Amino acid sequence: MTSRAVSGPVRSMLYVPGDKPRAIEKARTLDADAVILDLEDAVAPEHKAEARANVRAALLAGGWRVPVLVRVNGLNTEWEHEDREMALLSGASGLVLPKVEDDRAASQLALGCPLWAMIETPAGVLNAPAIAAVPGVAGLLVGANDLARVLRTRPHPERLPLLHALSAVVLAARAHGKLPLDAVFNDVRDPAGFARECEGGRALGFAGKTVIHPDQIAPANAAYGVTDEQARQAQALLDAWAHGRASGKSVVTHGGALVEQMHADEAQEVLTLWAATQQAIQESGAESSH
Numbered sequence: 001m002t003s004r005a006v007s008g009p010v011r012s013m014l015y016v017p018g019d020k021p022r023a024i025e026k027a028r029t030l031d032a033d034a035v036i037l038d039l040e041d042a043v044a045p046e047h048k049a050e051a052r053a054n055v056r057a058a059l060l061a062g063g064w065r066v067p068v069l070v071r072v073n074g075l076n077t078e079w080e081h082e083d084r085e086m087a088l089l090s091g092a093s094g095l096v097l098p099k100v101e102d103d104r105a106a107s108q109l110a111l112g113c114p115l116w117a118m119i120e121t122p123a124g125v126l127n128a129p130a131i132a133a134v135p136g137v138a139g140l141l142v143g144a145n146d147l148a149r150v151l152r153t154r155p156h157p158e159r160l161p162l163l164h165a166l167s168a169v170v171l172a173a174r175a176h177g178k179l180p181l182d183a184v185f186n187d188v189r190d191p192a193g194f195a196r197e198c199e200g201g202r203a204l205g206f207a208g209k210t211v212i213h214p215d216q217i218a219p220a221n222a223a224y225g226v227t228d229e230q231a232r233q234a235q236a237l238l239d240a241w242a243h244g245r246a247s248g249k250s251v252v253t254h255g256g257a258l259v260e261q262m263h264a265d266e267a268q269e270v271l272t273l274w275a276a277t278q279q280a281i282q283e284s285g286a287e288s289s290h
């Protein structure tokens with residue numbers, strides 16, 4: 001059975017270790033916009049085969065309310081081929097490939113299934129535009145743990161040492177119409193730090209956040225979603241714009257601020273995201289928007 005493709009908003013993408021059947025079952029009931037069943041770093045070498053079998057069974061059992069991706073092991077590992085074959089034959093919504101460093105690696109895997117490329121090495125960051133340009137690539141996911149280790153950066157509350165790389169990923173993805181997803185936040189017992197990082201990522205232009213724990217889903221959905229009030233404000237701006245244009249004006253003001261075509265386009269995007277989120281919530285029978 002093929003799980004749903006990623007077509008709606010991806011405010012939150014939940015990693016679930018492939019060797020934790022209890023967590024896999026729980027993921028079915030959670031409100032993440034997409035799930036990543038992980039075979040890579042969350043799974044120790046001696047559990048790789050068992051994890052692959054669990055993920056296969058979970059995919060074939062079907063009944064998922066949201067798209068389910070599989071993070072396979074890296075191209076240079078002994079597990080990648082079997083992981084990928086399993087994911088493709090079991091109907092995964094997409095593959096997540098770790099440590100993508102160039103467009104050749106991305107092109108090799110972006111066949112038959114949407115590919116989500118993880119950018120988590122210096123070469124990956126430098127080649128992010130070429131990776132994002134590969135037609136089968138659906139989005140770029142930042143892997144900040146690996147990146148920080150290789151760059152030898154120090155932790156920083158505002159992620160200043162990683163700012164250039166984070167922005168480079170957003171730029172590359174947005175330039176090619178792909179979705180940039182922010183990195184995980186490791187401390188699952190620090191809701192304030194998590195919320196701050198979500199706000200920071202949202203401000204940088206990310207479309208959503210990868211998360212590792214059920215408690216991180218609702219705050220990520222809130223940070224990357226559109227509230228009813230924001231939707232109302234966007235509609236009011238569009239109404240003012242339509243009224244001004246109908247009276248022959250090229251630009252208008254709304255609430256004292258200049259409104260040009262790009263502001264109207266932005267407001268339209270907000271409304272589209274709001275409507276898509278409402279629809280996804282209705283279809284999945286999940287949470288209310290806030």
Ligand SMILES: CC(C)(COP(=O)(O)OP(=O)(O)OC[C@H]1O[C@@H](n2cnc3c(N)ncnc32)[C@H](O)[C@@H]1OP(=O)(O)O)[C@@H](O)C(=O)NCCC(=O)NCCSC(=O)C[C@H](O)C(=O)O
Pocket residue numbers: 014015016017022023024026027038041042120142143144145146147183184188212213214
């Ligand atoms: C981080 C954790 C190890 C914390 O585990 P634990 O302390 O056991 O969590 P809780 O007891 O609070 O769990 C409560 C219930 O929630 C379920 N649960 C926990 N995590 C998940 C999850 N990710 N998906 C689904 N369900 C989850 C538990 O089963 C409990 O359920 P119940 O039995 O009903 O009470 C743990 O959260 C965890 O393993 N998270 C995922 C870690 C992971 O996937 N890591 C790999 C991806 S991130 C990465 O690799 C980074 C990237 O590549 C980079 O370089 O940055």
Ligand SMILES: [Mg+2]
Pocket residue numbers: 041098120143144145146
């Ligand atoms: Mg990583």
